[in-house]
Structure formats: structure tokens, C-alpha cells
Amino acid sequence: MKHTYLLAGLAAGLAPGIAAADELNLICSADIVICELLVERFEEGHDIDVNMVRLSSGEAYAKLRAEARNPQTDLWWAGSGDPHLQAANDKLTHPYESARLSELHDWAVTQAENAEYRTVGVYSGALGWGYNTEILAAKGIEPPKCWADLTDPSLKGEIQIADPNSSGTAYTALATLVQLMGEDEAFAYLAELGANVSQYTKSGSAPVKAAARGETGIGIVFMHDAVAQADEGFPIEVVAPCEGTGYEVGSMSIIDGAYNLEAAKTFYDWALSAEAQNLMPEARSFQLPSNRAAVASEKAPALEDIKLIDYDFAEYGKTDVRQRLLDRWSKEIGAAF
């Protein structure tokens, strides 16, 4: 990482035959700050040269699929668990049972079991929303506490959520509501909610960024994204819905056919350690780490305050279930917009 492209080329040209340090090609699907911090700390402790590129989890999955027969990537860290499960389904990723599995929370291990150990949970975050305190105060609206409150006509045009066709966050929301209410009720609810939605954004975290900058009143997102905006100083208040909510399991997978399998395993084990996961608060990432010994940021939404549903990742990660829900969403909700 420290080597620049030109300098590395020069150095390699001038000094042929010198054995290079081990290499690791990493796709990182989290915030660039935490990506860079992780790589920096890992390189300090290991004799492995990490090449990191940051791609959103959708882009990463598309890339892995396109490269399936001759992968160029060794390890994929972070990004919501759904595409990791899909990749595992497609056998694009490599089964690996880390010795550190025993140190992890149950939800992280379940994620691994669901995927036959082709992936593992590294952090989790619950779905909720952030609202702009100034806008709601100016309009005299009572801050919504529950999913049901969001359909209140006073919030017309004040809500943003991503389009589940493009965003994993919004798909998690869709699946959550279906599990919480039942499918037909969930779509009836979404149609009602649609009356208040001003825009279905493309990116999952865009709604709360819009709310932070006063472009909308409420953004339905993963709560850690809302916390990040509040932490920047924007007037954002974070809400966990009273009826209960779903969550994502940010995951990590080794790519099947990786050229640097040993280096990938080294990083994999390290990334599951409490030491590595404790870096997240430092990079202002507010997800909950998967290692039981790791400490979440004190600003992270406390789990006790959140009513989590028993989200069925296996069922709602299935390709046909996803396709059916997305088609129905496009016909009933997206088309009506």
C-alpha cells in the first residue's frame, strides 16, 4: 500500500529476483476509513502486503461473479451478509472454519453455518431510522417511534428509503417487514408508507445522509449509518422501531480459488480477533462486533434497547424468494410511485 505504482514498478525493475513479501488482494465493502485502518494495522503486524480496493457489496458480488472462473481477489471483508450468502450459494467462496469461531457471538456463527462455513459474521447492525430533529420540530411533528407511525399523513413527502432492487439495506427492510407482519400485510403497509416517501434512493445509506443535510425528514437505514451522521454533528436522532426490527450480519468470505489462500486465512483469523474488531470505534464505525470480547463504540445503539426479530437469513437469502419479493415490490410499490 505504501508503495506507489510508479515507484514499485521502478523498484521491481531495478531489483530482479528478490523474493516479494506475501500478497493479499482484498475487497473491502465497508466505510473507506475502517478499510484503510484495518489494512494499516494488519500490515504492521504481518509480513503480508495487502492490496485493498473498496467496492460496495453489490459491486463486489458482481465482480466476483464475473471473475468466477479465474478469481483475482483473495478475500472479501464486510458488506451486508446477503450478497455473501449469495456468493456462498453460488460456490464462489471457499469454506473455512477459523479457530476463532468459538469466540464469536451466536449470530455470527449461525451466518457461517447457514453458508456451510463459506462466510462468517464480522459485525451486525439493526435496521431503524434517523430523523432530522430540526425539520420535525419546525413542522411540529411528533417523532415516529414505531413502523406504524411512519404512515401518518403528517409525514407526507418526508421519508426516504432505498429501492430494494438496488440496495441490500432496503431488501433487508422489505424482508424484515414481511417477517414481522406477514407478506400481504407487509405490502399493504409498504403501499401506505409509499404515500409518504419522497424518493426511493439507489444507495442504502443515502436516505439518512439526505436527512442529515435537511433534504428529507426521515431516512430508513441501518442504525449505525444514522449514528455516524449524528456523530458528525448533524441534527439526527436514531430510532429503533418499537414493533421489532431486522438486522444485517456484515460478513467476510475467502474467495474460492484464491491465489493467496494462506494470506487470506491469516487475515481472516486476525479480522475475527477482538484486537482487530476493537479498531472499529476508532474509525467511527458503529456496528456491533462479532467477537464476544470486542467492545462496541459507546455511541453504538445498545442492543438492550432494540427488539430484534428472529431474522431468517437462510430463507430470505434464497434466490427465488428474493426474486419473488422484488418482483412484487416493483409491481405493487415501485410502479405505483
Place this chain on the structure above:
Amino acid sequence: MNSANRSIDIALLLGFAGLLLVPWYHIRSGFFGFDWIGDMLSDPRLWPGLGQIADGRLQLLPVLLLLGFALWLRRSAPGPARGRLLLVLGAAGLGWMIAEGFAIGLRGWSLPLEPLLGAIEGQPAFGAGAVLALLSFSGLFAFGLAERGALRGDGFVLGAIVLLVLLVSAFVAYPILAMFAGAFQDFRGNFTTDGIAANILDPAIWSLGCLSGGGCGVAWRTLFLALCTATGSTLLGLVFALAATRTAMPFKKGLRLLTVLPIITPPFVIGLALTMVMGRAGFVTELLESLTGQELGRWIYGLPGIWIAQVLSFTPISFLVLIGVVEGVSPSMEEASQTLRANRWRTFRRVSLPLMAPGLANAFLIGFIESMADFGNPLILGGNGGVLSTEIFFAVVGAQHDPSRAAVLAIILLCFTLSAFLAQRFWLAGRNFATVSGKGDGGRHAELPLVLGGLVVGIAVLWSLFTLFIYGMILFGGFAKVWGLDHTLTLEHYARAFSVSLEHGFTGVAWNSFWTTMGIALAAAPLTAAVGLLTAWLIVRQRFPGKSVFEFSLMMSFAIPGTVIGISYVMAYNLPPLQMTGSALILIFCFVFRNMPVGVRGGVAAMSQIDSSLDEASLTLGANSARTLRRVILPLLKPAILAALVYSFVRAITSISAVIFLVSAKYNMATAYIVGLVENGEYGIAIAYSSALILVMITVIGGFQLLIGERRLRRRAEDGRKVHNIEAREISA
């Protein structure tokens, strides 16, 4: 005769170098690292072709035999008979290498030949040695043709044609075919028509609901937007061109600078600035709301916002196209009209304006295509639904993961752009707009009608101020602590991106992608210019069968949206025989063949102005065509070369949609990095990085501009204008 043998010697030298000296196969760590020199003897994977044959890879034996046969032929007398043998030999070599490359993959047979021929060991992709052998065979093929007397026996021209046809097939046609094939495949590669059937008639694409109060399909929305953008940018471009040439507007020089700015602005930046100024909480919106008492809310999101951003971005390009045309209208025509007692308004409407028609049509076409292909602005300002380019992107990377939908949308987009192109051709065909002739054409342009003049200056000044204001905001955004919240000035973003320390070198987070970007852009620019101008020379000056197909396939790579190019490159070049994913090469090739059409068009335009009697004179005096190209044509094309260099350099830095799939952990590009920052809401550092890139590009372009300027000094005014005209066409195309 000697020269014929010398060409063959060079081809043979290349071939045997490939067989004997350099590694035959692809090296994972990269050829240009030159690590392989040290390990070559010990590691069989690094052996050259001969070693590979000895190692049991008998599929390479024909290569050795064919080259040996060519060596033997070299001793016989040149002539049509030898020519035919060389031709067959070259074709056989090329055909065999392509066939064995596709037939034997990494893990054995890729084609179902195992029952027939038994199991075989896999082989890596083509490496340096194989590439040299391919070059050698194509050279033998071309020189064989020459000896048989094709194209007046000109070996150089034939060699160039063969080489370019190979390159264009490998890097334009092959990935595009791969994309079309993708429409009929599920992702495991099985044939299916489900994807096409489900998507081709999808109401989300074709619905005309907006006519009856609902929402329209994405195809119509995109078409409507493109038409609006093209109209807006053409009109504004015309206003600027008129203001610059026919009014007494102050600061005309400054206009030139404004025209360069949007071309070198990284994507997303204008869209971001617009949301800050005119979004719901932007101060322009708030000002308007307090003035009118109406709640405007989020009016900027959706088509209006994209339209403003696109008109901002593309007006300068249309200005560059139009200014040459507006200047080119012959003053004597206008004077004639006024002598015949037409007033200024009538003269403008009935004489000047119709004579500008080709320019207007060109500007419109460019606005249309640019709007169709634009990705950054719709992504930020898209509102609901988006446009074709963003839909393609999300069909690939979104939760749907539906490549066949992406292929269908890409084909629709391609149909729109190609129809626009054909419509323009058809409309302009058979009319004569030529007013620039060799005859003396003195006189001054007619002044604009008073009212029109005032209007033109007014609009030009207002729009310039608006552009400056937006760019001021962008510059400011890099220094604001948290844009949109805390506007304390700070250098923090620049420090994080570009910090340098004595101890650790370049510690800023941006340096890594910055150096990669510079290295790749600087490598791609001269290649693009060279390939583009060589192609232009062939198209203008040579006749060969299949020329129109060749020209058309070049056009395609430009009209296809970047997202599709990106994905198809990954699919096409991830496996043997050609493997480039994860390397810097794939980025360089992508830029070269994506931007080459611009070099071609610029070169064609410039070369059409150089009388072919010059080449003929040189040929008559005994120079061969290579020497003519080098000593006569190239010096006359200097401005076109420089413009092609600038364009490809800038595009390599600012393009995003194709790049996002081609970047790898090792070679990350600036725009891909900036998009990551924007996605994570790190606007400050994203804008700081973008501003720095803008500065770097201004510096580089300034250097090129100085060279072009010097060139102009030695020409007469008339020529100066032509040069300028070409430039405009190049930048805009």
C-alpha cells in the same frame, strides 16, 4: 527487394524471440515487473515457447514448425509465389494460436474435445512470447499480401491494417459480442431466453403512463431528458458562440477557460454542488421560498436537476463545436443579404442561421449522446427511477443481479444513440453548407440584431456567473469542515488526502490511487493518439475491403455505455487466452479503445484538410508510405495529435462507469476512490481530491495548450481557425 526481406527478417526475429527468449505464458506478477528474469531457468512456468514444447506442450509445436518454414522461405526469391506461401503460413499461424488458446484453458480443455483427444494439461493465458509470435504471424501474413501485390505491394500499409484489425477485433468486437451473448445466458453460462423475454417488454422500460398522468418507462424518460439536454446545451452553446464572435461582450478570453472546466471535472462533483446550492436545504431554494412564499422542497431531484447539471456540463462542448461554425459562415453572404436590403434580423434568420445547420446538428447530436451516456449526474440527482445508464449499473450491481436486463437496457441505449447518429447523417446528407473556399473572403460578420444581441450577452453573462458560482462552491467545499453543516474553513481534508512526511513518504490516503491514475493516464494517452491517428490515416488515405465495417465497429465502442464495457471487459479478459483482469493493462486497453474514436475523428477531420497531393508528391519522390506518414503527414497533424493526447489523458482521469469494474486491489483509480468517498458521505475529502485533480489537469492541459498555441502563430488567420475547429470537434466527440 531488400526491403521486402528486411520486413520479413523483423517479423521472424519477433517470432523467434517469442519462442526462445521471453516467457511464453502470462505471468501472474506481471511481465513488466521483470521479476521473471531471475527465476526464468528454475521455474518451468516462465520458460519460453521452445522450453514449453520440450515440457510436453505439443500444442505449440506447429508454431515452431511454421516459423521454421518461414525461415526457410526467407531464402527463396521474393515474388508472388513466395508471397502466397507467406500469406497462408501467417494465416495458419494466427488461426492455430487462436484455436489452441481458446481450446485449452487453465485446467485442461475448455472445448469439449477430451473424448476425442484425451486429457491434456491446462495452460495459462498468452504471455509476452505468445504475443510476439502473434505479431510475427500477422507480419508474415501482411508481407505475404504485399508480395502478391495487394494495395500496390505496400507492406507498411498492409501491416498496419492487419495489426489494427486484430486489435479492434480483440478489444472492441470481442467484448461487445461477449456482452450480447450475455443477454442469452444465465450466469453459469447456459443458454436461456428467459432474461430477454422477461425484460424486453417490461413496462418499467416502455410504459407510456406519463401521458395519462402516471409515470413513464425509463426508456422514454431517458429519451426525453436527452432531447431536452441536447436542445438546452445547443441553444446555450449557440448563445455563447454568438456572444463571443458577434458582440462586444467583455471578458471573451475568460469564456475559453469556462469551456475547459466541465471537461476536466470528475463525475459527481457538479451534481453534489447543485444539491448543496439548490437542494431542499440549499440556500438558493430557501431564498426562493422566502421570496415567493411557496414550498419548493425537493424540486432539484429528478429530471429538472439532472437537466441543469447536464446542461452545465455539456454547454461548453457544444460551444466549442459551434464557435468554429459560427465563425465559418462567410461574411460575404451576409453582406450580400444586407446589400439586397434585408435588415439584420432577416439576414440572421434567413442567411446566417441556416448556414450554421451542420454545426447545430453536430452540437445537438453530441449533447444527446453525452446525456444518454452520463452516469455521475443522474446517480446523485436521479430522484426516483433513474435513467438508462444508472439502471444498467444497478441491474448489474444491485440486489437483482440481472446481467440480461443490463444487456437489454444497453441494447436499447445503443439503439437510441445510433438512430440519432443516423438521423443526423440522413438530414445533413446531400446538402451543401460549404462557405469556406480558397478564394479571398474579406469583410466582417454582420452584427446581430440589437434585441437579439442584448439577449445573447445577457444570457451568456448570467450563465457564466452561474457556472463560476457552482465552481466556487466546489472549491469552497474542499475547505469547509463539514459541508452543509459546519462551514469553518479548514485544511484538514487536503491534509488527509495528500499529506507527505519525510519519514514515511506519501502518507495521504489519496496518493496511492493518484499515482496509479497518473501512471495509467500517461501511458494511455500516447497510445490512444497513436492508434487513433494511424486508424484515421488508413480510413482517409487507403482503400481496403471491409473498411466501412471497420469504421462502424470503432464507433460502437464509443456509443456503448461504460458500465457495459466494464463488465464485458472483465468477462472477456479474465480467462485464457487473454488474461488481463487485476492488472494495469486492462485499464490502459480500456481507455485506449474507448477514447480512440475521438482521436480517429479528429485525425479524419484534420487529414481531410491536407491535400493528398502532398502525399503523392512524397511518394513520387521515392519515399515509402511509412516515411511519408512520418515526415509529411504527422508534422501537419500536430494540433490533432496534441488534442488527442489531451482528450485521452483527461478522459482516463475522469471516467468512472467502466473503470469501477476494472479497478483492482492493486491498481485503484482516483474516480473509483472518490465514488467510494461520496458513497460514504465523506464529501469534504472527495471534493478536495477532485479539486486537486482539476488543478493537475489544468496544468497538464496548459502545457499542451502552449504547444498548440505556438503552432498557431506560424499560420495565417484562416488556418488558425481550422485548427481550432478541429480541436472543438475532437474534444466534443
